[in-house]
Amino acid sequence: MTAEQIRTAQWRAASLLAFILHLLKRMPRLIARVLLFAACLASASAAVEWKVIKIGNRDFLSVDNVARFYGFPAPVYDGKTVRLVNDKNDLRLMIDSREALLNGVRNWLSFPVIVHEGKVLVSRIDLAKTLEPQLRPNMIQNLGHVRTVVLDPGHGGFDKGAISPYGYEKDYALDVARQLRPMLQAKGFRVIMTRETDVFVPLEVRAHIANETSDSLFVSIHFNATDRDPAATGFEIYSLTPRGAPSTYEDGLTLASVNLQNGTAKDSASIELSTCIYHSLVGQIGEFDRGIKRARFAVLRLTKIPAVLVEGGFLTERGESRLIASSDWRKHLAEAICSGIENFRTLAETKKRPMILADYRRQKRELAAHANEPSPAPLLTLDMSRAETPMLPAPEELNVTPTPTPSPVGSAPVEP
Numbered sequence: 001m002t003a004e005q006i007r008t009a010q011w012r013a014a015s016l017l018a019f020i021l022h023l024l025k026r027m028p029r030l031i032a033r034v035l036l037f038a039a040c041l042a043s044a045s046a047a048v049e050w051k052v053i054k055i056g057n058r059d060f061l062s063v064d065n066v067a068r069f070y071g072f073p074a075p076v077y078d079g080k081t082v083r084l085v086n087d088k089n090d091l092r093l094m095i096d097s098r099e100a101l102l103n104g105v106r107n108w109l110s111f112p113v114i115v116h117e118g119k120v121l122v123s124r125i126d127l128a129k130t131l132e133p134q135l136r137p138n139m140i141q142n143l144g145h146v147r148t149v150v151l152d153p154g155h156g157g158f159d160k161g162a163i164s165p166y167g168y169e170k171d172y173a174l175d176v177a178r179q180l181r182p183m184l185q186a187k188g189f190r191v192i193m194t195r196e197t198d199v200f201v202p203l204e205v206r207a208h209i210a211n212e213t214s215d216s217l218f219v220s221i222h223f224n225a226t227d228r229d230p231a232a233t234g235f236e237i238y239s240l241t242p243r244g245a246p247s248t249y250e251d252g253l254t255l256a257s258v259n260l261q262n263g264t265a266k267d268s269a270s271i272e273l274s275t276c277i278y279h280s281l282v283g284q285i286g287e288f289d290r291g292i293k294r295a296r297f298a299v300l301r302l303t304k305i306p307a308v309l310v311e312g313g314f315l316t317e318r319g320e321s322r323l324i325a326s327s328d329w330r331k332h333l334a335e336a337i338c339s340g341i342e343n344f345r346t347l348a349e350t351k352k353r354p355m356i357l358a359d360y361r362r363q364k365r366e367l368a369a370h371a372n373e374p375s376p377a378p379l380l381t382l383d384m385s386r387a388e389t390p391m392l393p394a395p396e397e398l399n400v401t402p403t404p405t406p407s408p409v410g411s412a413p414v415e416p
Contacts, residue, residue, distance in 0.1 A: 048068045050065065050069070051065055052124065055116060059123070059124035060116070060121035060122060061122055061124055062120065062121055063075050063082055063119075066122060070086075070135055070136075072084040072085065072086050080094055080095040080096065080097075081095075082113070082120055090104065095115060095120060096112055096114065097112055098111065098248075099291075100113075100131075102131065102135075103134070103356045103358070104279075105278060105282060105289060105292065106291035107131075107291060108248040108291050109123065109130060110125050110126050110241070110242065111245070125242055126245075129245070129268070129271065133269075134272065134275050137272050137354060138347070140269060140347075141268070142269075143347065143348035145348065145349060146189075146216070146341075146349070147190055148189065148215060148216035149189050149190070149216065149218075150191075150192045150193075150194065150213055150218045150219070150305075151181060151191060151219055151221065152194040152210075152218060152220035153193065153194070153195055154169060154220060155173065155200075156174070156200050157198060161173070161222070162225030162315040163225075164315035164316070164321035164325065165321065166325035167325055169225070172315075173222055174196075176312065176330050179330060180337055180338055181193065183335060192209065192216075194210075203302070204298070204302060206299050207302035211304045217307070217344070218303050218306065218307035218308070219273075219277070220300075220308070220310065222309060222311050222312065223312050223314070223315050224312075226316055227316070230318075232317060233287065233288045233319070233320045234287050234313065234320075235281050235282060235285075235287050235311065236290035236293055237277060237293065237308055237310050238295045238297065238300065238309040238311070239267075239271050239273070239274045239294065239307065240270055240296065240300040241294040241295060245294070247294050247295045248294045248295065249293075266304070266305060266306045266307070270300075270307055271292070273306045273344050274292050274308045276341070277308060279359075280339040280343065280355070280360060281312075282357055283356075283358075283360025283361055284339065284360055284364065285333065287320070297309055306344075312324065312333050343355055
């Protein structure tokens with residue numbers, strides 16, 4: 001390169017640098033800082049490595065490692081509560097508990113959060129199968145298009161399901177599905193029902209109907225009951241238990257439960273479908289939050305597409321059974337399920353982050369203000385340190401009966 005070419009190259013480089021500096025001077029300072037922070041965060045995340053800690057035959061990861069990978073500031077410790085918060089997610093873990101709070105909604109982990117050699121550890125299974133799909137839903141692989149919804153009204157025919165003073169679970173589930181079908185069709189979904197009348201359909205047949213569809217998902221509709229605590233109330237939702245993990249109602253891992261099902265390729269999609277529907281249910285209707293749970297029910301175990309089972313309240317609790325007996329209330333339930341399904345489709349097709357509990361509560365307040373109606377109470381902050389049951393606010397704040405135990409009522413739910 002000649003001296004003249006070198007001078008020309010230097011002049012061009014100096015001119016480019018001057019132009020960049022000029023742009024930076026004109027760029028608002030806040031935007032520049034945001035861009036710099038995003039670049040640093042991306043660089044830091046790319047450099048974070050998972051450091052697996054093996055205890056016995058189980059793999060764990062430290063909360064500090066989790067925080068660095070997902071871009072959380074340093075964890076905040078308050079007694080047995082560990083909180084990770086950034087602009088996208090709010091995760092609260094309880095040491096020695098399987099109960100967690102993620103973006104305002106209760107989740108049940110497969111294994112307790114533990115302390116080992118001074119580090120707070122989370123099971124690798126829980127991180128991969130429960131937390132990761134919710135922390136980064138846009139990273140779930142192979143969601144594809146969602147064109148068909150298979151609605152599965154529980155029970156039917158001689159199988160009445162749970163019973164209340166006002167009616168049978170089989171009838172309420174069918175009515176919710178019938179009201180939900182036109183709502184979904186209006187959104188452009190094709191809808192298939194495993195039963196459209198009061199008939200008994202074997203569980204294997206329900207799963208077969210689902211597996212014959214493509215670009216689809218499966219939603220089984222049920223209502224709850226217990227003979228142990230007549231005050232038990234609230235919503236819960238189930239997806240398939242991951243391989244190598246106990247179901248929510250099991251105290252520990254058993255050989256039988258592991259051998260029963262090895263998990264499916266749709267695990268992440270199913271837990272995110274649970275999340276989308278459940279945030280909508282709790283956000284729009286506001287019944288007690290019993291949580292996002294895991295089970296190996298036949299309709300989940302045998303179904304090869306994203307699948308969930310919704311429990312829409314307790315027929316054994318006096319007040320909730322009266323609500324469920326109302327057709328208008330069941331319509332409200334159907335609307336909330338519809339919103340959750342639509343959010344899942346949006347995620348699958350555009351990678352747009354689904355609405356969460358706070359979004360639904362904010363939307364509800366805005367609608368109330370627009371209609372000149374009294375605004376509902378602000379979103380509660382769950383103070384986990386002062387409740388006997390981990391991560392529950394005081395009963396007087398919620399105005400509902402709290403969960404009687406840190407596990408579902410009964411030793412195991414009845415097969416739907």
